[in-house]
Amino acid sequence: MVQIAIIGGGIGGLTAALALRQCGFEPEVFEQAPALLDVGAAIAIWPNAMRVLTRLNLAEKILEQAGVMDEIRWLDQHGRLINRVSIKDQRYPAIALHRADLQHTLLTALPASSIHLDSELVVKQILGQYRVKEPRLQSLHGQAVMLLNAVPTRTIRHIPRARNARADELANEALDAEGTSPPAG
Ligand SMILES: Cc1cc2nc3c(=O)[nH]c(=O)nc-3n(C[C@H](O)[C@H](O)[C@H](O)COP(=O)(O)OP(=O)(O)OC[C@H]3O[C@@H](n4cnc5c(N)ncnc54)[C@H](O)[C@@H]3O)c2cc1C
Numbered sequence: 001m002v003q004i005a006i007i008g009g010g011i012g013g014l015t016a017a018l019a020l021r022q023c024g025f026e027p028e029v030f031e032q033a034p035a036l037l038d039v040g041a042a043i044a045i046w047p048n049a050m051r052v053l054t055r056l057n058l059a060e061k062i063l064e065q066a067g068v069m070d071e072i073r074w075l076d077q078h079g080r081l082i083n084r085v086s087i088k089d090q091r092y093p094a095i096a097l098h099r100a101d102l103q104h105t106l107l108t109a110l111p112a113s114s115i116h117l118d119s120e121l122v123v124k125q126i127l128g129q130y131r132v133k134e135p136r137l138q139s140l141h142g143q144a145v146m147l148l149n150a151v152p153t154r155t156i157r158h159i160p161r162a163r164n165a166r167a168d169e170l171a172n173e174a175l176d177a178e179g180t181s182p183p184a185g
Pocket of ligand 1: 007
């Protein structure tokens with residue numbers, strides 16, 4: 001079985017862990033915070049994200065804690081309507097819920113043993129050294145440092161969304177491929 005470590009137990013990390021489990025992997029999540037607290041406020045989840053959450057069999061549970069949004073309205077300071085945009089989607093709703101409720105739903109859908117709190121991945125590139133806080137991440141630290149050493153200059157490039165349409169296409173193709181069997185371990 002391929003070993004997968006996900007660094008960060010935010011909404012992205014937890015969702016990735018659930019998706020990987022659905023594909024037959026057993027990823028482990030390493031979160032630097034000692035506890036995942038109820039931080040944040042309301043968060044909007046758009047139809048494309050609800051599509052993913054539906055695929056993860058979490059839509060029903062999330063809808064129990066959420067309000068469905070049919071329309072966004074912009075008002076002026078007197079409450080007069082400036083603009084309105086319908087966000088009704090034929091298949092998946094746009095919803096709003098508390099970020100903590102979303103995080104809790106994702107978290108409880110994963111086995112507790114796969115979440116490691118107080119586990120920080122730290123790579124001190126400047127000194128060419130690394131600090132290990134979580135012994136289970138030791139090999140990962142080593143590999144990260146090797147990678148950093150092998151690539152002396154790295155450029156982080158922002159790809160404008162308009163030019164990144166292929167990524168959207170691939171994501172939609174993957175979601176459309178219902179019934180895909182999990183890869184062999
Ligand atoms: C005010 C505000 C409102 C927003 N509203 C919306 C909205 O309505 N709808 C929407 O879709 N999005 C919204 N967003 C954006 C959304 O919150 C983020 O896109 C999303 O939370 C990103 O998730 P993430 O898991 O990538 O990152 P994060 O949620 O930031 O999680 C990253 C996690 O990684 C951990 N971590 C970081 N470094 C390390 C390390 N070295 N080792 C171990 N762990 C580490 C952190 O502690 C954290 O828990 C909003 C953002 C803000 C700030």
